[in-house]
Amino acid sequence: MGHLLFCTAACFLFCNVEKISAAGQEVDKPEVRSVAKIWDQAQHNAFTDLIRFDGGWLCVFREAERHVYGRDGQIRVIWSKDGEQWESAALLSEKGVDLRDPKISRMPDGRLMIVMGGSVYDGQTFVGRQSRVAFSKDGRTWTASQKVLSPGQWLWRVTWHEGKAYGVTYESGAAGHWPQLLWKSADGLRWEQVTMLHVPGQAGETTLRFLGDGRMMAFVRRETGNCFAWVGTSAAPYTEWQWRETSHRVGGPNFIVLPDGQMWAAGRNYTDGTKTTVGRLSESGYEPLLTLPSGGDTSYPGLVWHDGLLWVSYYSSHEGKAAIYLAKIKLP
Helix, strand or coil, rough: CCCEEECCCCCCCCCCCCCCCCCCCCCCCEEEEEEEECCCCCEEEEEEEEECCCCEEEEEEEEEEECCCCCCEEEEEEEECCEEEEEEEEECCCCEEEEEEEEEECCCCEEEEEEEEEEEECCCCCEEEEEEEEEEEECCEEEEEEECCCCCCCCEEEEEEEEEEEEECCCCCCCCCCCCEEEEEEECCCCEEEEEEECCEEEEEEEECCCCCCEEEEEEEEECCCCEHHHEEEEECCCEEEEEEEECCCCEEEEEEECCCEEEEEEEEECCEEEEEEEEECCEEEEEECCCCCCCCCCCEEEEEECCCEEEEECCCCCCCCEEEEEECHHH
């Protein structure tokens, strides 16, 4: 089904670290064990997410002509048994709608859910947006996309906890503050508002995860002022939040909580051009430590912890057109 694609460029590319280790040894800083381009079939391949499912891997992303405008975006789902050889599993599309930025998660009943933005344009004029969801039992056959929430609200990513999906919406486009709302749902279709998040300025893309003590943590992109990302924590019922400003601007923020409680984050870094970086996250800040092979139009990583390595899907245009990459990282 689709094109069978073998990992090619830059396999087993090692990055400079304070201590280069042999296989199995500990490292002082994150170390790239391998990185490979896994998909570049469209003109523009971008906005990834990654999940381990049924003994294999699924990676989702948007295919289109360019980052925005042009031909409406479609959501490509690719599958791999081992993370080395990839093939197309599905293609989601909706006539007249630019499907964007898919995020994939596993529901309590075992089904998969993709949440995505659905934008409508008249040429290069933005008309409107409404979030969509689609569901699958096997990653190959998906339901038609269904609208959720109200027009204008972009549900960017969801995280499941104790039978409920939690996610944050934001409404971009306003000149000033972008309102953010925290929502929960038992089925991905009907959503209940939990609270408003009081992050100043144009706060947008937000990833939520749960800590070992049951608290919720948020990693939030901001686009005004100093543009530094914010991190926040909240105990159930998640209506009262404590916030801290990081010292870095982050685009497409994602993070993962490891079994030992360590938190690692990734996203677009703007310090020396645009790069995709990986670093430590805490309740008080974010410290980028590793730059992946990337540049130009890049970021939007998916993160999975598997077999003692952090697997990172991301996209980048540093080798020409925007393509999908997969890195495996040994962490300290």
